[in-house]
Amino acid sequence: MKRVGPLLRRILVPVLSVLTALLLGGVVIILTDFDNLQKIGTDPLGTLGGAVQGVLNAYGAMLAGAFGDPNRIITALQTGNAADIARAIRPLTETLVSTTPLIFVGLAVSISFRAGMFNIGGDGQLMIGALAATASAIALNGVIPAWLILIATIAIATLAGAAWGFVPGFLKARTGAHEVITTIMLNYIASLFVFFILTTSPALRAAGSTTPVSKQLSSIVDVPNLINLPTIRLDFGFVVALLMAVAVSWLLFRTTKGFELRAAGFSSTAARYAGMSAGGSMMLAMSLSGGLAGMAGGFLVIGTVGQLSLDLSGGIGFNAIALALLAGLRPSGVVVSALLFGALTQGGKRMGIDTGIPFDLLLFIMALVIMFVAAPGLIRSIWRVRVAKPAPEIAQVSSESAGTV
Amino acid sequence: MRLELRDITKRFPGVLANDRISISADRGKVLGMLGENGAGKTTLMNILSGLYKPDSGQIFIDETERTFGDPVAAIEAGVGMVHQHFMLVPVFDVVEAVALGAETTKDALGTFDRAAARKRIVELSERYKLDVDPDARIESLPVGVRQRVEILKALYRRSDILVLDEPSAVLTPYETEELYAIIRSLAADGTTIIFITHKLNEVLEVADDIVVLRRGRVAGTADPKTATRQELANMMVGRDVELIVPKGPAKPGEVVLSIEQLFVRDDRLEMAVNGVDLEVRAGEIVAVAGVQGNGQTELVEAITGLRTPDSGAISIGGKRTEKWGPRQVSNLGVAHIPEDRGRDGLISPMTIAENYILDTYHEAPYSRNGVLNLKVVRERAAQGVKDFDIRTPSIDTYAGALSGGNQQKVVVAREFSVPVQLVIAAQPTRGLDVGSIEYIHRRLVEQRDAGAAIVIVSTELDEVLAVGDRIAVMYAGRIVGILAGDDATYENLGLLMGGATYGEGTAA
Numbered sequence A: 001m002k003r004v005g006p007l008l009r010r011i012l013v014p015v016l017s018v019l020t021a022l023l024l025g026g027v028v029i030i031l032t033d034f035d036n037l038q039k040i041g042t043d044p045l046g047t048l049g050g051a052v053q054g055v056l057n058a059y060g061a062m063l064a065g066a067f068g069d070p071n072r073i074i075t076a077l078q079t080g081n082a083a084d085i086a087r088a089i090r091p092l093t094e095t096l097v098s099t100t101p102l103i104f105v106g107l108a109v110s111i112s113f114r115a116g117m118f119n120i121g122g123d124g125q126l127m128i129g130a131l132a133a134t135a136s137a138i139a140l141n142g143v144i145p146a147w148l149i150l151i152a153t154i155a156i157a158t159l160a161g162a163a164w165g166f167v168p169g170f171l172k173a174r175t176g177a178h179e180v181i182t183t184i185m186l187n188y189i190a191s192l193f194v195f196f197i198l199t200t201s202p203a204l205r206a207a208g209s210t211t212p213v214s215k216q217l218s219s220i221v222d223v224p225n226l227i228n229l230p231t232i233r234l235d236f237g238f239v240v241a242l243l244m245a246v247a248v249s250w251l252l253f254r255t256t257k258g259f260e261l262r263a264a265g266f267s268s269t270a271a272r273y274a275g276m277s278a279g280g281s282m283m284l285a286m287s288l289s290g291g292l293a294g295m296a297g298g299f300l301v302i303g304t305v306g307q308l309s310l311d312l313s314g315g316i317g318f319n320a321i322a323l324a325l326l327a328g329l330r331p332s333g334v335v336v337s338a339l340l341f342g343a344l345t346q347g348g349k350r351m352g353i354d355t356g357i358p359f360d361l362l363l364f365i366m367a368l369v370i371m372f373v374a375a376p377g378l379i380r381s382i383w384r385v386r387v388a389k390p391a392p393e394i395a396q397v398s399s400e401s402a403g404t405v
Numbered sequence B: 001m002r003l004e005l006r007d008i009t010k011r012f013p014g015v016l017a018n019d020r021i022s023i024s025a026d027r028g029k030v031l032g033m034l035g036e037n038g039a040g041k042t043t044l045m046n047i048l049s050g051l052y053k054p055d056s057g058q059i060f061i062d063e064t065e066r067t068f069g070d071p072v073a074a075i076e077a078g079v080g081m082v083h084q085h086f087m088l089v090p091v092f093d094v095v096e097a098v099a100l101g102a103e104t105t106k107d108a109l110g111t112f113d114r115a116a117a118r119k120r121i122v123e124l125s126e127r128y129k130l131d132v133d134p135d136a137r138i139e140s141l142p143v144g145v146r147q148r149v150e151i152l153k154a155l156y157r158r159s160d161i162l163v164l165d166e167p168s169a170v171l172t173p174y175e176t177e178e179l180y181a182i183i184r185s186l187a188a189d190g191t192t193i194i195f196i197t198h199k200l201n202e203v204l205e206v207a208d209d210i211v212v213l214r215r216g217r218v219a220g221t222a223d224p225k226t227a228t229r230q231e232l233a234n235m236m237v238g239r240d241v242e243l244i245v246p247k248g249p250a251k252p253g254e255v256v257l258s259i260e261q262l263f264v265r266d267d268r269l270e271m272a273v274n275g276v277d278l279e280v281r282a283g284e285i286v287a288v289a290g291v292q293g294n295g296q297t298e299l300v301e302a303i304t305g306l307r308t309p310d311s312g313a314i315s316i317g318g319k320r321t322e323k324w325g326p327r328q329v330s331n332l333g334v335a336h337i338p339e340d341r342g343r344d345g346l347i348s349p350m351t352i353a354e355n356y357i358l359d360t361y362h363e364a365p366y367s368r369n370g371v372l373n374l375k376v377v378r379e380r381a382a383q384g385v386k387d388f389d390i391r392t393p394s395i396d397t398y399a400g401a402l403s404g405g406n407q408q409k410v411v412v413a414r415e416f417s418v419p420v421q422l423v424i425a426a427q428p429t430r431g432l433d434v435g436s437i438e439y440i441h442r443r444l445v446e447q448r449d450a451g452a453a454i455v456i457v458s459t460e461l462d463e464v465l466a467v468g469d470r471i472a473v474m475y476a477g478r479i480v481g482i483l484a485g486d487d488a489t490y491e492n493l494g495l496l497m498g499g500a501t502y503g504e505g506t507a508a
């Protein structure tokens, strides 16, 4: 193979992984289309055509569901009708809405992995952040102006998540307790704690509701929208997520703290020999990680959703682990991978509605992507390309986890 | 000719490990095979012992061509191999480990005839003075004895072509002498021996013929009766090397490092350093000799702030440092070249540039107020690569991708990138080839001449004798003798390293 540039070499495996997963997804679509397959004896050519058509329909619906229909967007923009425009661009903005928390938590996971900590606790840190934002929004209601409440709730959510992340970092640094175990346990504690508060606290709980959800917060505070159109939910949380990606990248690669954190992540003994405090790096990385997840929770409750509920995180913490690995733990990669996951999620819903193919196909595709990223040798043999060794940071994390999980 | 390999070629992806190599050895002779790391010695022997198939070439035993599909076929032809890294089952006892796979059975059910096996093992052990207890468990044996178990294993299978792959790497000088005796008595009984090493003295000592490999080829052959170390080294490296880096007499100045009654515990909380007193002055190199595991590691860790001593005093440049951490000690101008460079000295998945600032990143000019100045980092790293002749495609190459010699140059370049008053170098040339050893020694002598105090901890007598202005021998956590470099010999150092105390009169 020709010599390829470093950027291309870096993204070759993730891109081919996504492509391969989509192709295999297509195979599954064909094999599960029984109506079409039944005709194979009588009309083989028609069956083949039907198979191709089926895959094109499904992925077409997915694309439209994820990004909208370009023609429709252009027409709507020309007419200038707000409701039409909103309807046309809504798929795209909804994709970005799902992308936002994935970026935050993907960055959170990347920071901790970089420092050699396998943070499975994104969900718990997000829930604690969301709870703190909810409680502080209700407490501060009427005390200070709404724009100050906005800043205060996000800040408090971030701090609460950071504190929740600090605990496993501290336990690991001081006692060697493995962060995989402690973060999983803290996830349970966080969600049960939120459940407890939502069922017992009259101050937080929505009056008259039969399910454990908080009061609506949108009347107290709401993150300003990016586009002022009816039904469009995309808000400044997305912009903050992008800014955080820039900030994390700067921290990791341009500051001495980031240098220590990465060094300790690769080799805690070498870091110690170089006079660094490996324990300090662990605690810092886990606090930053928890802070980012907490921030995601804050933006969800006072922005996108407007209410704290038990299913708020919806497994974001887990998807974030997958996308951080897909991203090679690089902040820019996290943004791209989060977009991909957001698009698959939104597109998958639409595909389900239009073609009846269950959403589970998307989960299947996402799982395949991760499998291929984790096994670049497979991609190499399928596509006959010479791929670079996995980025060492990924190799490091996966060998570390293989040994200890 | 008992054994002949003709035009053996073996290619691995990207490396021609063996390129038309031909060697031969007669019955009862010792063939010394010399070559730097990566020269292809192990590959060639793996082909002889049936582990690898050659791409081309022939193997002759007693003038008949043989092809070995697998190790069993090679063993049947009489080839026994003692690997560089041993392959014994730790929980077996010696009889089981030796007989494993070649058990004698006493009935149709295949019951292991332990008594018969034991009897033969005892006989062999006595005949060749292997001195192995047949009932000891493998894991309880020191490496030197385990190696003899491996030899027993080959003899038990009636091998009369015995390959020893870098056997001395794990042995003390005394154990090496014992091994020579075993080799000689085996050869006297008609066994053909291939003795692999990258140490010059060893082939000169024990071989009847010498073949030198370089980059997968035979670089030449030599007669140990007439060959010199210099000739062999040049042949091995392919250019003129200086085996002993030239240096003038030391001009000792002020005391820089002073250690008094130092006691340090190891990880198992045993006392590893047991009352060490030592002074090292500016402008001198003190070599600390000793068999691995006599407290040198803990001594170095205590000096560099990585391990807190139990009691005793350490002063560096007049400051008491025994309670300090590594960063504080390093800030005094102490360079530390760690024993295990791959694990402690470098971070393999980080780039050369990043490794170059691994312990100075927090200082000007590399950073200000916590922000790295990448431009300066890259400039200085590039300069370091140039000054220290580090062979690398770029400063963005991962350190782990470099050869051992170049990795060590990165460590040395980094440690010497700031002014130093004390250098602590632990096993600075372990595993390196002659060319890199020459380079590292040159740099250490340069630092000495610039006025630094240098401590070199080494288990290699050649190294200790080559660079030490004074030589301190460590045994069981104590310094059992200090000799002037000129008075030290293999013999008196070897004795001290084995635990003999040296007469006060000769100790300097």
Ligand SMILES: Nc1ncnc2c1ncn2[C@@H]1O[C@H](COP(=O)(O)OP(=O)(O)O)[C@@H](O)[C@H]1O
Residues within 6 Å of the ligand: B012, B013, B015, B016, B017, B035, B036, B037, B038, B039, B040, B041, B042, B043, B044
């Ligand atoms: N199994 C293998 N796969 C690929 N390359 C190998 C393998 N074994 C050895 N090599 C390469 O072949 C060369 C010779 O190695 P080796 O025979 O181990 O040298 P020596 O024993 O002289 O140090 C080296 O460049 C080494 O990296």
Ligand SMILES: [Mg+2]
Residues within 6 Å of the ligand: B041, B042, B043, B084, B165, B166
């Ligand atoms: Mg070898």
